[in-house]
Amino acid sequence: MLLFDTHCHLDLPELAADLPAFLAVAMDAGIRRILVPAVEAARWNGLLQLQQTTALQLDVALGIHPWWAESASEEQLDLLAQLLQTEASVCAVGEIGLDFALVKADEIATQQLHQWQQTLFSAQLAVAAQARKPVVLHHRKSQPALLAELKRQQFSQGGILHAFSGSQAQAHAFLDLGFKLGIGGTISYERAQKTRDTVKKLPLSALVLETDAPAMPLAGFQGQVNTPAQLALVFQQLCALRPESPVVLAEALWQNSLSALQLPA
Ligand SMILES: [Zn+2]
DSSP states (O other): OOEEESOOOTTSHHHHTTHHHHHHHHHHTTEEEEEEEOSSGGGHHHHHHHHTTOSSEEEEEEOOOGGGGGGOOHHHHHHHHHHHHHOTTEEEEEEEEEETTOOOSSHHHHHHHHHHHHHHHHHHHHHHHHHTOOEEEEEESOHHHHHHHHHHTTOOSOEEESSOOSOHHHHHHHHTTTEEEEEOGGGGOTTOHHHHHHHHHSOGGGEEEOOOTTSOOOTTOTTSOOOGGGHHHHHHHHHHHOSSOHHHHHHHHHHHHHHHTTOOO
């Protein structure tokens, strides 16, 4: 069975330090394709080169993660729009979104930070729409605000809601807008009962797999660096929740990944 990791930060230091080894272990575990989303503009060039120097198939999303919102600039947004035109290998805009769990020392500074995130998200969504690219969305305590902006812009390219957690209603709000849901290590935790229950009952067409490595280790691996090979364990967890056979599940997840990222079959 061939697996597609739709969210893995191979360029971050924990993985980049020994990338060939991590990718070799991932290959052995059945991972054949990985989407690497950017977190900040300073890493875009590195990502474009990363893709051209490895045997395992890598796809790239370029964008600015909300944690880096304060260092974002107009010039970077212009460069993003330009790279989406010139670099055929860039399939999506990401990782972009809103992180309202991120706070400052006082209320006013926190509000300013969240406002700046909103401005940046809105601008990047418009760039993605202009380039007709899907987006990879980051959310923490921000699903309503993300939905509001997607609707305000009538964004129609879809993409992936990364690190999905939530209820049926929350899931369907994004599915209705053409998104798929990134299913990762969260489902390995007993305490994530609501999310596990949701993932069990969603239409199969809603789901894609992800590790979010080096972040989000699975249950039993807390405190360790998460790696792309762990996608096989996320897949096992999903198999245990779902009624479909592993073969059917793997094939559907692969096709869902291509579809969400508008990649040719
Ligand atoms: Zn991420």
